[in-house]
Amino acid sequence: MGANGGAGAGDDDASATAVSPALHIVMFPWLAFGHLIPFLELAKLLAARGHAVITFLSTPRNLSRLGAAAAIPPELSAFVRLVSFPLPEVDGLPEGAESTADVPPEKVELLKKAFDGLAAPFAAFLAAAAAGDEESNHNPFSRKPDWVVVDFANVWAPPIARGEHGVPCAWFSIYSAAALAFFGPRSAYEAHPRGEPEDFMSPPPWIPFPSALAFRRHEAEWIAAAYRPNASGVSDVGRIWQVQDGCDVILYRSCPDVEGPDICGLLDDLYHKPVVPTGLLLPPPSAAAADSDSDGLIRWLDDQPERSVIYVALGTEAPVTSSDVHELALGLELSGARFLWALRGDGERWLPEGYMTRLAGRGHVASGWVPQVRVLCHVAVGAFLTHCGWGSTVESLRFGGLPLVMLPFITDQGLIARAMADRGLGVEVERKDDGSFGMDAVAAAVRRVMSAEEDGKVFARNAREMKEKLGDGARQERYVDELAELLRRHCRSWS
Template sequence: MEAVAAGAIGDGMEIVVFPWLAFGHMLPFLELSKRVAARGHTVSFVSTPRNLARLPPVPPHLSARIRFVSLPLPRVDGLSEGAESTADVPPGKDELLKKAMDGLAAPFTAFLADAAAGGRRPDWIVNDFCHHWLPSIAAEHKVPCALFQIVLAGMVAYMGPRWANNKSPRMALEDFAVPPEWFSVSSTIVYNPHEAGWLAGCFQPNASGVSDIERLWQINEQCHVAIYRSCEEIEPGMFALLANLFQKPSIPVGTLPPSHELVDDGEIIRSDILQWLDGQPPKSVIYVALGSEAPLSAEILQELALGLELAGVRFMWALRRPDNTNTDVDGHNVLPNGFEERTRHCGLVSTRWVPQVKVLGHGAVGAFLTHCGWGSTLESFMFGLPLVMLPFVVDQPLVARTMVERGIGIEVAREEGAGSFGRDGVAAAVRRVMAEEEGKVFASKAEKLREALADLGRQERYIDDLVDNLRRYKDATYN
């Protein structure tokens, strides 16, 4: 994809979007870009060369309105050659990726200056959580900024603004495992003690030199509006709370389903995964996927496998190689000896890419065992699937508790101390959702949520409201 300068087409707004270097961020930013472009506005999508080359293609009717701006990523000691996204680095190295991304401040400044000098000053810059240096650059050119949060909106409220944390500081690890006093929406949506370390770590400086919370606070304090990949149907009352906490408009944009995967790709021969599902009874299979970046170990995969075997239900498992194993080790090789042979009559394990949306939408799939990444969870809503939840880090624990509160699934039981889980807990959770009477209740509530979100007119109005707000606040900010 060729680097180009920002430029308006017609009478629409010119909007620059700049996501964090993770595909879980870039893809929602691209979906938002497509929906904004479809309304007659021009979007300049900023990222690094390798990331832009790996994005899915833009529909032809939008190609003139979505332009790709390529900024080469500076080299940083400790990052391997060609590492441009979190998918390219081992666990713990994303801090160095943030340090490298901070080096994009100068080339982004040059890009913005060139656009302004050419009479093509953007109307808005939509940026991510980690660009703490960007709003001040935008302000020099009198361009307003919007922060787009692609995580559960409730996690942003749980983290809280600077003033709330200063008023009620969280010092010890256990302070992060109770709802903060300003989090008025629920007393059960909370990090458990074994999960709180991740959140506490966000408040500490890292290898990039800036803590994650400091990045987020600086951006939230300087941006003019905040945008959330969520909606009132999923998180009722949350956006009023966020507007009050951060003292700025907090705008939901709906679920942004991945439209590129919903289009018939014209494949002549269906994949072996879909062919296998074709041969299974309706709603009989639980789809198992723990995302691309959840911290997995061989022990976790072993217990999960043995739990699926004990549950005795049909399963389709998108298996990823565990962390901290030799790169030559295939995911299949970390499974218990004989597991695939013993479960061949009822299960399929794939270590190749899986068309997740198509699998979730297949009639044979009746539930989803998930790490509760927000993107995967939103995809499950499209098909009304009940959930078996095994969260790890980031917003995943809060997503799980939110879904438990909504009654659409259950978590795999974990020990209170270390947070470990075993095969028996996996089997019990899977049976409750897939084989016991209680599963019908979960499925019914998941279907009701699907029906609420299936109102495409309502979802489109969220985007219309965003565009209206961007027009309104653009005119009020620098004019």
């Protein structure tokens, strides 16, 4: 392609990289902040190293709430371009809903239907971009894109990019390597079909080494449903397969440092194409700026003894019920531990009567925004009770070095919990077959992880060692550099 045409055919990769202008990469994440944020972080890292200029696509409200313009440092503003597509209206989708944070879980499939309506504006955008001046060095955004990086939901993007304009595609999976290995590609499913909940309650046959990767009964029922078409007309797994089939490279937000070389090393052979780690894509702790609304919360932490507090946060989209809040509250009380609980929305109404009066001084419940990275880094925090969303999990390990009390709910969270427990980083709250849990199970898990006895010491030591490993900034940067070089080499093969 013209963007990479500066080197002669006989030049080696290093000299080609030196004289070639930055790649022009179009990035188009799914409409969820757990996807938008790592996509934007990868965009900034690629641009900051001079590897690429990025056209970042989303809807107007998502770009505004993401603070995308503000999140891009001034020195990168000339290298990351934001382009918005209005989201089409769909019957049953609430007015103004543009992300999974705007809808209850049962309406996310309607959001996917609306997202499919962006195929036409994407096609028009790419047609105009593909007609650009491929040799332009004055305005890199006027060049034909070198890559389109898509999410699991953009099933229509690879046929438009690759099929109509000869632009190679990469799927950026924000999920863990464990999830990629467990679900596998379409070819693995065809060789070993799965569809019933029981099929997901043991490791798949294509994992050739002993593994703890499996879903519990209540999780497996949710996973089996992902193989069936929803209101968008396509199953979630069907979307993933179509995107995988249409992409030349798979990127994933992880690395062997956190998940181990066995599971990461399996992926290339399993998918029959390059499967490349991006690293964790976490901003530095200094990016967690102070906020006056959370000053009281931080002052409360300042008054607590070192490593005495368990931080409790279940994300923004876990389907937490009133019973869950009630049992979790009583379990925290029973555990005897100090706690800081980020209880979203109006969840406080589900707390037991008189709860905060009884726990005054020992527990702090925050219903507003909580600066999670600042909390995880605080010396008073000794453990993290988490839903095992991948972003929260790696933030805890990277910034806090905290052992985990794990309470997974949906998607790949159960697999993450199994994988982290297998690495000695924490324990799960025991659940019944129907997915319910009680206060005794919560208290037992919290006590075990926060204990000063041997178990607690082992979890804390393992978490600290993981923090040291993940704190190797040069190593994390190298993942991005190696990814950029692979994209450049592969792009030249399309020339």
